[in-house]
Amino acid sequence: MQYRTLLNTLDKICGEAPDSFVSYKPNKKNIEKLNQARSKAFIHLFLKVKCGMTNFSERHKYITDGSQDGGVDAYYIDSENKKIFFIQSKFGTTKNNFEKNKITANDLVKMEIKRILEGEKEDGRGNSFSSKIKKFQNEWSKISDQAYYEYIVIILGNLQNYTDEQIKKIIDNSSYEVFDFNRTYKELLFPLCSGVYYDPKEIKIAIDLANKEQSTLKQRISTNLGDFPIRVIFVPTKEIGRIMSKYKNSILKYNPRNYLSLSNNKVNRKIMESIADNNTNDFAIYNNGITIIADSFEITESTGTKNLGQVIMLNPQIINGGQTTYVLSEIYEKQNGQDFTIFKGKEVMLKVIILTGKTERNIDFIEQISNATNQQTNKPKLRRLIGALMIKYNYQ
Numbered sequence: 001m002q003y004r005t006l007l008n009t010l011d012k013i014c015g016e017a018p019d020s021f022v023s024y025k026p027n028k029k030n031i032e033k034l035n036q037a038r039s040k041a042f043i044h045l046f047l048k049v050k051c052g053m054t055n056f057s058e059r060h061k062y063i064t065d066g067s068q069d070g071g072v073d074a075y076y077i078d079s080e081n082k083k084i085f086f087i088q089s090k091f092g093t094t095k096n097n098f099e100k101n102k103i104t105a106n107d108l109v110k111m112e113i114k115r116i117l118e119g120e121k122e123d124g125r126g127n128s129f130s131s132k133i134k135k136f137q138n139e140w141s142k143i144s145d146q147a148y149y150e151y152i153v154i155i156l157g158n159l160q161n162y163t164d165e166q167i168k169k170i171i172d173n174s175s176y177e178v179f180d181f182n183r184t185y186k187e188l189l190f191p192l193c194s195g196v197y198y199d200p201k202e203i204k205i206a207i208d209l210a211n212k213e214q215s216t217l218k219q220r221i222s223t224n225l226g227d228f229p230i231r232v233i234f235v236p237t238k239e240i241g242r243i244m245s246k247y248k249n250s251i252l253k254y255n256p257r258n259y260l261s262l263s264n265n266k267v268n269r270k271i272m273e274s275i276a277d278n279n280t281n282d283f284a285i286y287n288n289g290i291t292i293i294a295d296s297f298e299i300t301e302s303t304g305t306k307n308l309g310q311v312i313m314l315n316p317q318i319i320n321g322g323q324t325t326y327v328l329s330e331i332y333e334k335q336n337g338q339d340f341t342i343f344k345g346k347e348v349m350l351k352v353i354i355l356t357g358k359t360e361r362n363i364d365f366i367e368q369i370s371n372a373t374n375q376q377t378n379k380p381k382l383r384r385l386i387g388a389l390m391i392k393y394n395y396q
């Protein structure tokens with residue numbers, strides 16, 4: 001059942017490809033071509049879930065699979081978290097192969113991480129690296145703070161019978177992660193199917209300081225469950241749209257409504273109009289704002305760029321204002337990563353509640369806030385949902 005779901009998911013990923021990407025759209029009767037398409041879609045699955053890349057064409061740019069690829073099937077440069085992923089994938093075309101076949105040392109030894117990173121133009125056998133590997137080298141050469149980056153080899157396949165020391169020796173002493181069939185089902189397939197993927201462990205928001213005499217209101221609020229630090233700040237609507245577009249249900253775990261259900265609401269048009277029909281910052285006053293819970297909240301007003309600050313939150317979750325964030329993400333996605341003029345000078349109020357103390361107290365606190373701000377929600381059902389999520393995601 002899980003493998004069949006995986007195949008269906010990979011076929012759907014292939015279906016996202018533009019018509020010009022013919023290798024992803026083989027005749028279903030051509031088993032060899034179908035398996036090749038699914039093998040590439042398997043890499044797309046990782047890039048989509050773990051790297052937050054929702055756009056098919058963008059993901060495709062990072063796939064290097066082919067001749068003279070230095071043993072690297074794909075790569076990804078995570079400039080935000082200072083990481084480079086080199087992906088080695090082995091997709092099993094049957095359930096038995098997928099769950100039992102193993103990547104061997106001979107597969108891994110083909111990865112020439114060191115030569116690629118050092119800018120060598122040829123592999124160990126004197127063959128010129130492919131254009132996509134050279135493209136990576138060009139991108140890498142333009143990064144000024146290379147010393148801060150961590151190199152991680154992602155092994156999409158079953159890997160057994162080797163010690164940690166042996167594996168690192170083979171892959172030029174790089175860090176590595178293995179996604180065997182169990183981990184693939186649990187951490188790639190299930191999150192994508194449920195809409196909870198690319199977990200937001202840390203979120204960074206750029207803020208405009210130009211019109212702020214004081215960037216943040218800081219206060220400790222006493223409740224019947226204890227004291228909770230609160231931060232209130234106005235942030236760019238574009239940043240909220242970007243975040244929701246990237247994380248979707250992963251940032252709505254404690255919100256009674258999920259990402260898709262937010263699309264069918266009469267309020268959406270009014271929210272959208274309040275952004276599109278005004279050139280001024282009316283939205284900051286008229287909108288009720290967004291409430292987020294987080295483990296921590298930090299702000300810096302010294303980023304090296306005039307009037308630009310940055311907010312960093314750990315394990316944030318939206319518990320109220322999901323409708324607003326959904327509409328902002330919809331507007332953001334319609335800009336196709338190009339002209340964001342529609343957001344210029346427009347902000348939304350962000351209220352951040354910093355969780356402290358024991359898990360049970362936090363469950364009660366989240367329940368009370370959600371019950372107060374989402375009156376249509378069934379309280380016992382919400383409590384069960386929140387409790388299950390807190391346990392599932394080990395939220396402390």
